[in-house]
Amino acid sequence: QVQLVESGGGLVQAGGSLRLSCAASGRTFSSYAMGWLRQAPGKEREFVAAIAWSGAITYYADSVKGRFTISRDNAKNTVYLQMTSLKPEDTAVYYCATSTGRIALSASGYANWGQGTQVTVSS
Secondary structure (H helix, E strand, C coil), X not given: CCEEEEECCEEEECCCCEEEEEEXXXXXXXXXXXXXXXXXXXXXXEXXXXXXXXXXXXXXXXXXXXXXXXXXXXXXXXXXXXXXXXXXXXXXXXXEEEECCCCCCCHHHEECCCCCEEXXXXX
């Protein structure tokens, strides 16, 4: 089973940027599609971005398309989320997770969640 640890969250002003990292343990990391999801207070966990095991295919939620970029380095067992032009509505706890199969576009398609990292965007 893959264990995941997110980092890189913090407080940033609107319009700023952050890069989140998700370090995975286990030799099977490269065989999983990976995703980033987020959960704001009082809201359900929502899909943000996903990447295939090879890195060749990516998907984004409409709300982040053109602003966020997901990538992975299988040699380092790490997946990244580069976030630019941040908005106050991006404030949430961000989680990375392994897909249960192919790329998933909803939280139900993921397992092996990390503990999350807080992103706060001030206006």
